[in-house]
Amino acid sequence: KNQVEQSPQSLIILEGKNCTLQCNYTVSPFSNLRWYKQDTGRGPVSLTIMTFSENTKSNGRYTATLDADTKQSSLHITASQLSDSASYICVVTTLNYGQNFVFGPGTRLSVLP
Amino acid sequence: DAGVTQSPTHLIKTRGQHVTLRCSPISGHKSVSWYQQVLGQGPQFIFQYYEKEERGRGNFPDRFSARQFPNYSSELNVNALLLGDSALYLCASSPTGNTEAFFGQGTRLTVV
Numbered sequence: 001k002n003q004v005e006q007s008p009q010s011l012i013i014l015e016g017k018n019c020t021l022q023c024n025y026t027v028s029p030f031s032n033l034r035w036y037k038q039d040t041g042r043g044p045v046s047l048t049i050m051t052f053s054e055n056t057k058s059n060g061r062y063t064a065t066l067d068a069d070t071k072q073s074s075l076h077i078t079a080s081q082l083s084d085s086a087s088y089i090c091v092v093t094t095l096n097y098g099q100n101f102v103f104g105p106g107t108r109l110s111v112l113p
Numbered sequence: 114d115a116g117v118t119q120s121p122t123h124l125i126k127t128r129g130q131h132v133t134l135r136c137s138p139i140s141g142h143k144s145v146s147w148y149q150q151v152l153g154q155g156p157q158f159i160f161q162y163y164e165k166e167e168r169g170r171g172n173f174p175d176r177f178s179a180r181q182f183p184n185y186s187s188e189l190n191v192n193a194l195l196l197g198d199s200a201l202y203l204c205a206s207s208p209t210g211n212t213e214a215f216f217g218q219g220t221r222l223t224v225v
Contacts, residue, residue, distance in 0.1 A: 034214075041201065041219070042218055043119075043203055045216070046215070049213055089155055103156050103157075
């Protein structure tokens, strides 16, 4: 069964600190993995997209890693800001006909002043 | 270029009623997917359409139906609304269905 798991479920950090969010997946056949940021009540916005051959990709203060062998990804946020408070969702794309996008449950990040 | 647009943004319905949600994909995108997101949870797949044909259906009852029009816009219909249908309904647009998905802002449906 195609599945994406994320940890932790929620995280509270102080402004300026770094944090790392984890994503494990069992999705086959694998096409790509994306991290989305979702503010409460809004649609998800893409942060990074990584294909099978990519190990690391950065987008400003966000750095995503992918280990296709262990089927793990992480999202590292550097020098957190209050505006980083949101849910971060890991989404794996499969080449299966039908449901192509398999969503994780998300990690809820709260950045406190 | 406009992004993915969904309408309405908010909606309040009573139990037993019917609702139609609308989505216009990014110009040139031929695939539209629908998701239900209950507060505090990740999105759950409902339908995917590509070139006006249903490509996939999630584990939702027959009260949920959808269609895609020749201009690639899409409607999600829910009949006989239940309180548990209250959620954020997200539409995602992609060129072919298995490349990057772009989301609309969602329709917040409240069933009372």
